[in-house]
Amino acid sequence: MYAVIEGIDTAGKSTQLELLKKKFPKATFTKEPGGTTLGIKLRTMALSGEAKSKIAEMFLFLADRAEHIEEVIKNSENKMIISDRSMISGIAYASQLDIDKLINLNLIATNNTLPSHVILLKLSPEELKFRLSQKENDSIELRGIDYLINIQNRMEETIKKLNINYIFIDASLKIEEIEQKIEDFINAK
Numbered sequence: 001m002y003a004v005i006e007g008i009d010t011a012g013k014s015t016q017l018e019l020l021k022k023k024f025p026k027a028t029f030t031k032e033p034g035g036t037t038l039g040i041k042l043r044t045m046a047l048s049g050e051a052k053s054k055i056a057e058m059f060l061f062l063a064d065r066a067e068h069i070e071e072v073i074k075n076s077e078n079k080m081i082i083s084d085r086s087m088i089s090g091i092a093y094a095s096q097l098d099i100d101k102l103i104n105l106n107l108i109a110t111n112n113t114l115p116s117h118v119i120l121l122k123l124s125p126e127e128l129k130f131r132l133s134q135k136e137n138d139s140i141e142l143r144g145i146d147y148l149i150n151i152q153n154r155m156e157e158t159i160k161k162l163n164i165n166y167i168f169i170d171a172s173l174k175i176e177e178i179e180q181k182i183e184d185f186i187n188a189k
């Protein structure tokens with residue numbers, strides 16, 4: 001199983017991953033960007049805001065993804081893998097490009113590997129605004145509410161197009177309710 005937790009910034013992915021680590025201690029937990037040695041450097045570059053070209057920024061994330069698939073996902077193929085983000089973020093955040101074109105580019109980076117299970121935590125604009133106001137924002141978060149809600153819509157569209165097992169969860173539910181829904185989803189398949 002290659003399960004991924006998706007959602008825009010502050011959706012609650014890290015919170016749920018910490019709980020999943022306790023529930024599934026034998027699983028491989030990983031993340032994008034920054035799940036490999038090279039990925040840590042690429043993550044810093046991508047999030048610094050240094051790339052003036054959005055296409056250059058997208059290729060930094062794609063390079064991270066290619067290395068992550070090769071170094072982490074392929075090496076844990078027979079285990080349960082749970083990842084913080086995946087190619088779905090890659091497709092959604094590169095919002096200047098068409099989704100179908102991005103699916104093809106991402107399949108090159110992943111050597112045609114797709115997640116088997118996707119959990120999307122969905123935020124309302126109001127809750128997103130509140131959560132962003134509670135933290136220091138990086139260069140991507142500074143793009144604002146409308147930008148991030150558009151990314152969330154693109155995540156939904158991408159997941160449906162890829163025809164993967166998925167669950168969409170209201171990210172404003174209580175932490176324990178979300179935890180239970182995720183556990184039921186993972187255990188069901």
Ligand SMILES: Nc1ncnc2c1ncn2[C@@H]1O[C@H](COP(=O)(O)OP(=O)(O)OP(=O)(O)O)[C@@H](O)[C@H]1O
Binds near residue numbers: 007011012013014173
């Ligand atoms: N269900 C919830 N209800 C209310 N607040 C929550 C809930 N889940 C997480 N939070 C809070 O929202 C904030 C963001 O959560 P978290 O860091 O888990 O999100 P994230 O998706 O990992 O964010 P990022 O992508 O920016 O790293 C934290 O302050 C966290 O405590």
Ligand SMILES: Cc1cn([C@H]2C[C@H](O)[C@@H](COP(=O)(O)O)O2)c(=O)[nH]c1=O
Binds near residue numbers: 141
């Ligand atoms: C994989 C991926 C991520 N991003 C963005 C999304 C977030 O703003 C950051 C990652 O930081 P987090 O700690 O996981 O929230 O990068 C992106 O723009 N493109 C991608 O492919």
